[in-house]
Amino acid sequence: MSSKKNLLIVEDDLGLQGQLRWAFCGYEIAVAKDRQEAVALVRRHEPPVVTLDLGLPPNPGGVSEGMASLQEILALAPYTKIIVITGNDSQEHAVQAVGAGAYDFYSKPIDPDILKLTIDRAYRLYELEMENRRLRRAGHSSLEGVIAVSPGMKKICRTIEKIAPADVTAFILGESGTGKEVIARALHQLSYRREQTFVAINCAAIPENLLESELFGHEKGAFTGAVRQTRGKIEYAHEGTLFLDEIGDLPRGLQAKLLRFLQERVIERVGGREEIPVDVRVICATNQDLKELIAQNQFREDLYYRIAEVTVTLPPLRERPGDAVVIGRALLEHFSRTQGKAVRGFTDDAIRAIETHTWPGNVRELENCIKRAVIMVEGNRIASEDLDLPASASPEQQSLSLNLRQIREHTEREALTRAITLVNGNLSRAAELLGVTRPTLYALLDKYEMRG
Numbered sequence: 001m002s003s004k005k006n007l008l009i010v011e012d013d014l015g016l017q018g019q020l021r022w023a024f025c026g027y028e029i030a031v032a033k034d035r036q037e038a039v040a041l042v043r044r045h046e047p048p049v050v051t052l053d054l055g056l057p058p059n060p061g062g063v064s065e066g067m068a069s070l071q072e073i074l075a076l077a078p079y080t081k082i083i084v085i086t087g088n089d090s091q092e093h094a095v096q097a098v099g100a101g102a103y104d105f106y107s108k109p110i111d112p113d114i115l116k117l118t119i120d121r122a123y124r125l126y127e128l129e130m131e132n133r134r135l136r137r138a139g140h141s142s143l144e145g146v147i148a149v150s151p152g153m154k155k156i157c158r159t160i161e162k163i164a165p166a167d168v169t170a171f172i173l174g175e176s177g178t179g180k181e182v183i184a185r186a187l188h189q190l191s192y193r194r195e196q197t198f199v200a201i202n203c204a205a206i207p208e209n210l211l212e213s214e215l216f217g218h219e220k221g222a223f224t225g226a227v228r229q230t231r232g233k234i235e236y237a238h239e240g241t242l243f244l245d246e247i248g249d250l251p252r253g254l255q256a257k258l259l260r261f262l263q264e265r266v267i268e269r270v271g272g273r274e275e276i277p278v279d280v281r282v283i284c285a286t287n288q289d290l291k292e293l294i295a296q297n298q299f300r301e302d303l304y305y306r307i308a309e310v311t312v313t314l315p316p317l318r319e320r321p322g323d324a325v326v327i328g329r330a331l332l333e334h335f336s337r338t339q340g341k342a343v344r345g346f347t348d349d350a351i352r353a354i355e356t357h358t359w360p361g362n363v364r365e366l367e368n369c370i371k372r373a374v375i376m377v378e379g380n381r382i383a384s385e386d387l388d389l390p391a392s393a394s395p396e397q398q399s400l401s402l403n404l405r406q407i408r409e410h411t412e413r414e415a416l417t418r419a420i421t422l423v424n425g426n427l428s429r430a431a432e433l434l435g436v437t438r439p440t441l442y443a444l445l446d447k448y449e450m451r452g
């Protein structure tokens with residue numbers, strides 16, 4: 001296969017075709033004379049860049065065929081960079097074409113040297129976007145649904161990978177919206193129970209008098225309204241995973257019953273006498289300080305040790321350098337698809353705003369913010385004002401440390417993450433941006449365990 005870059009020239013004028021072929025001989029060139037051929041060649045070669053004459057047969061004097069070709073090519077290959085070639089008196093059509101998704105326009109007469117600059121720029125952008133997408137996919141960690149680039153979260157992903165195959169009871173701690181349920185689901189997906197059900201129950205959302213039967217089920221006639229035998233969530237999760245969210249809100253009486261289940265792996269339905277063996281993996285989560293609840297006698301210490309066989313503490317988003325931007329990009333892609341809007345990215349100031357905001361509501365707040373911005377934005381890129389965030393964190397929101405080594409390490413880590421995020425993971429460019437050599441960059445990445 002040729003290592004040359006593919007370029008498709010869509011041009012009906014034979015003279016111009018020859019001139020362009022010759023001028024761009026450094027590229028692997030395909031030439032189409034009309035819409036049909038152009039579309040066929042896009043299908044075959046998937047060229048990253050296309051030059052497209054707007055005046056094509058059967059309407060060489062107008063722009064309808066050119067515009068239709070533009071739309072068809074973009075529908076087939078939305079990342080293609082199309083440079084529209086127009087007559088020098090049709091600026092209006094050029095602008096219209098860019099509005100319809102063309103990368104740029106060029107007015108005749110053609111100066112190949114100048115056109116080549118535009119084409120080269122289009123290639124660079126295309127490659128950058130591909131790298132960006134690759135990175136975004138890379139940001140999708142080995143854990144389903146979990147996007148993470150920060151060292152803290154990567155470490156957590158490794159922990160989850162390790163504990164998934166073992167049937168230990170995991171305890172996930174973290175502020176609201178940090179992704180505790182996402183991590184619990186990912187843990188289930190990585191375990192041998194993945195084919196079975198994942199049952200989630202929020203202990204704080206169900207009134208105390210209903211929670212027992214919700215968890216353990218009940219026999220017919222166990223209480224007024226118990227008209228038939230009903231299985232509880234624990235039984236539903238048999239052979240799968242049971243996720244008990246807000247475990248700190250479990251009433252004392254039920255704590256004893258849950259403890260017994262965790263020790264003996266049998267349940268008794270409310271009003272029942274039969275012991276039913278259930279095989280589930282239990283994952284608990286909370287954003288409360290259970291030690292404090294134990295001290296206040298609101299949570300049983302023996303239950304705590306039973307559920308916390310392995311504790312995973314999710315850092316808040318503000319302590320996960322780089323995560324807000326990569327998660328933000330994935331959310332932008334998701335919401336622009338689901339909202340049917342062609343939003344292509346963030347402006348640099350929007351990225352800075354995302355990086356500097358402290359996200360007290362964590363990923364959930366980020367999610368709401370990006371969704372709103374996608375709905376409200378008028379152009380095809382989200383700017384900082386569309387995000388509607390405060391300009392920057394107030395000094396009291398930023399923790400102060402007076403230990404010089406800690407400050408240096410923290411700053412270095414942040415600079416590395418920022419640089420790598422800004423250049424979409426291209427390490428040569430990150431080294432350039434940081435003013436260090438590549439080996440120095442690698443050494444720093446190793447030092448902070450930020451590689452791979």
Ligand SMILES: Nc1ncnc2c1ncn2[C@@H]1O[C@H](COP(=O)(O)OP(=O)(O)OP(=O)(O)O)[C@@H](O)[C@H]1O
Pocket residue numbers: 145146147148174175176177178179180181182183245287327363364367
């Ligand atoms: N690392 C991540 N990558 C992608 N999406 C995430 C990530 N973490 C969280 N989310 C998304 O953020 C939202 C909140 O996550 P989740 O419900 O897991 O948080 P939580 O800590 O369980 O919240 P709460 O304590 O309020 O129950 C969800 O929509 C989830 O999909």
